[in-house]
Amino acid sequence: MAHAQPNPSALAAKIHTPFGVQALTLLGLVAIWEFIGRSGLLFPELFPSIGEILQSLWIYVTTPVMLPHLKASLYEVGGAIAIAALSGIPLGILWGSKRSWLEIVEPLILYAAVVPKIVIFPVFILFLGIDVHSKLAVGAIAAFFPISLLTIAGMREVKKVYVDVARTIGASPVQIAKNVYLPAIAGQVFTGIRIGLGAAVTGALLAETKIAKAGLGFMIVEYYGQFRIADMYSLLLFIFILASLANWAMKSLFGVLSPVSRQSGDAGMYF
Amino acid sequence: MSESTRLTAWRLGIIFGALLLVETAVRGGWISTFFLAAPTRAVIVLWQQLVHGNALLLTGITLFEIASCLAIATVFGVLAGFFLWRYKLIGTSYEMPLAALFSSPIILAYPIFLVTFGRTSAAVIALSSIFGLIPIIMNTKGAFQNVNPILLQVGASMNLSRQQLFRHILIPAVAPTIFSGFRLALTYILKSVLGLEYVAQVGGVGMWLSDASYKFEIEEVYAGLFGTISLSILFLYLINRCEHWFRK
Numbered sequence: 001m002a003h004a005q006p007n008p009s010a011l012a013a014k015i016h017t018p019f020g021v022q023a024l025t026l027l028g029l030v031a032i033w034e035f036i037g038r039s040g041l042l043f044p045e046l047f048p049s050i051g052e053i054l055q056s057l058w059i060y061v062t063t064p065v066m067l068p069h070l071k072a073s074l075y076e077v078g079g080a081i082a083i084a085a086l087s088g089i090p091l092g093i094l095w096g097s098k099r100s101w102l103e104i105v106e107p108l109i110l111y112a113a114v115v116p117k118i119v120i121f122p123v124f125i126l127f128l129g130i131d132v133h134s135k136l137a138v139g140a141i142a143a144f145f146p147i148s149l150l151t152i153a154g155m156r157e158v159k160k161v162y163v164d165v166a167r168t169i170g171a172s173p174v175q176i177a178k179n180v181y182l183p184a185i186a187g188q189v190f191t192g193i194r195i196g197l198g199a200a201v202t203g204a205l206l207a208e209t210k211i212a213k214a215g216l217g218f219m220i221v222e223y224y225g226q227f228r229i230a231d232m233y234s235l236l237l238f239i240f241i242l243a244s245l246a247n248w249a250m251k252s253l254f255g256v257l258s259p260v261s262r263q264s265g266d267a268g269m270y271f
Numbered sequence: 272m273s274e275s276t277r278l279t280a281w282r283l284g285i286i287f288g289a290l291l292l293v294e295t296a297v298r299g300g301w302i303s304t305f306f307l308a309a310p311t312r313a314v315i316v317l318w319q320q321l322v323h324g325n326a327l328l329l330t331g332i333t334l335f336e337i338a339s340c341l342a343i344a345t346v347f348g349v350l351a352g353f354f355l356w357r358y359k360l361i362g363t364s365y366e367m368p369l370a371a372l373f374s375s376p377i378i379l380a381y382p383i384f385l386v387t388f389g390r391t392s393a394a395v396i397a398l399s400s401i402f403g404l405i406p407i408i409m410n411t412k413g414a415f416q417n418v419n420p421i422l423l424q425v426g427a428s429m430n431l432s433r434q435q436l437f438r439h440i441l442i443p444a445v446a447p448t449i450f451s452g453f454r455l456a457l458t459y460i461l462k463s464v465l466g467l468e469y470v471a472q473v474g475g476v477g478m479w480l481s482d483a484s485y486k487f488e489i490e491e492v493y494a495g496l497f498g499t500i501s502l503s504i505l506f507l508y509l510i511n512r513c514e515h516w517f518r519k
Contacts, residue, residue, distance in 0.1 A: 022365075022367075104282055110507075114458055114503050115499070116465045116469075116503070119477065121469075122481075122496070123493075205379055209470055210469075210470050220382060224386070233383075239379060240376070
């Protein structure tokens with residue numbers, strides 16, 4: 001039986017693609033990581049083997065060990081995004097509906113958006129305690145800004161002629177809001193919610209690392225305190241995978257719901 | 272009264288109106304001082320800390336961290352951005368992973384940096400530099416990519432050398448976009464530095480806020496919060512002024 005000989009030029013052509021370069025980079029990073037870890041060249045405790053990290057990740061995925069913490073974090077992030085959407089969208093519509101209001105309010109929101117929301121956490125601790133609600137509040141305030149700002153951006157895009165036409169045919173303010181404004185701003189609002197989700201995850205989990213009784217962020221610091229570095233890495237990986245999946249799911253869902261595709265933004269700005 | 276003065280007056284009215292409401296609520300006993308400090312008390316405590324305490328030193332540490340991050344992000348970001356533009360395959364390959372890294376909650380990885388660099392400002396600088404690095408890389412790459420080829424053709428037709436092309440055509444053409452990257456980077460660095468200082472309890476102003484909250488010094492918590500917010504707003508204002516000046 002003839003064996004297929006590897007064709008060097010075909011292999012080179014495969015590597016010479018973005019995917020090939022990405023795969024090669026990943027392999028290179030894994031090799032460097034393993035080399036540093038095994039050779040003891042640089043803090044061996046900081047570079048546990050990839051196998052150990054993946055094994056720990058497998059435990060998180062297949063056993064209920066993380067379930068109470070996952071529930072706490074999901075409650076905080078879910079609550080945060082709900083509060084942020086329920087306050088950010090109506091306020092965004094209100095501010096964006098009148099040019100004079102927008103001119104006054106928009107710079108204030110833009111300046112407030114730059115303040116790192118985590119620094120307001122001590123205030124929430126004073127008012128809401130160290131349980132889940134103070135983290136939920138940090139997540140909500142972090143998600144509020146992208147949602148309200150993108151709603152305002154959506155309102156700005158609504159052409160005045162559409163509103164005028166609706167008025168001339170006798171549409172009520174509620175009908176105008178429902179049939180003109182909402183379809184026009186849907187894309188921006190969905191993008192705002194998606195970016196807000198990222199901000200809420202970062203805000204709530206970062207607050208958990210400060211003071212908490214449960215949650216994924218709380219577990220990161222627990223592992224750090226116990227110097228369980230492999231477990232800490234795998235938990236971070238677990239969080240990144242979850243955040244990416246949530247982002248992807250929202251993008252797909254909103255892609256189906258929204259008639260116009262929108263540019264994506266980043267969450268870092270708003271945490 | 273000009274339009275801009277009227278708008279500023281409205282904005283200041285909203286801010287001071289809200290502060291007056293809080294002041295009245297606290298002084299009137301509607302909200303316990305156990306939860307909320309009167310804004311005037313917070314300002315007085317902040318002033319005392321600035322004059323007699325170590326708030327000025329802590330602000331200096333925060334500013335040093337921000338400046339270090341910006342320097343690291345600028346040097347490595349511009350070089351990496353240029354490299355990614357120069358080598359198209361590598362540039363295309365790394366564009367998506369960089370964007371994914373940027374939108375992921377990498378700040379949660381701060382314990383790794385605390386383990387590596389210890390509980391020092393170096394940990395804050397190392398992680399916050401990443402937040403500044405990525406927008407500078409992406410903007411630098413984008414800036415070089417979007418240079419109008421006609422400009423280069425004009426330069427070539429004038430027999431400019433490679434160095435002259437780079438100096439007289441490429442650099443002026445890419446500068447505004449790279450500056451937008453700096454602006455973005457500075458905003459992210461500021462947020463990251465202050466946030467990390469507070470969470471990891473190291474460094475400057477953020478650490479002060481964290482200390483005050485642990486000691487349950489309510490007036491100091493609000494003074495620290497007031498200082499942090501003021502610093503963020505002042506920074507954004509200065510960035511905006513710089514950009515305005517630069518574009519002029």
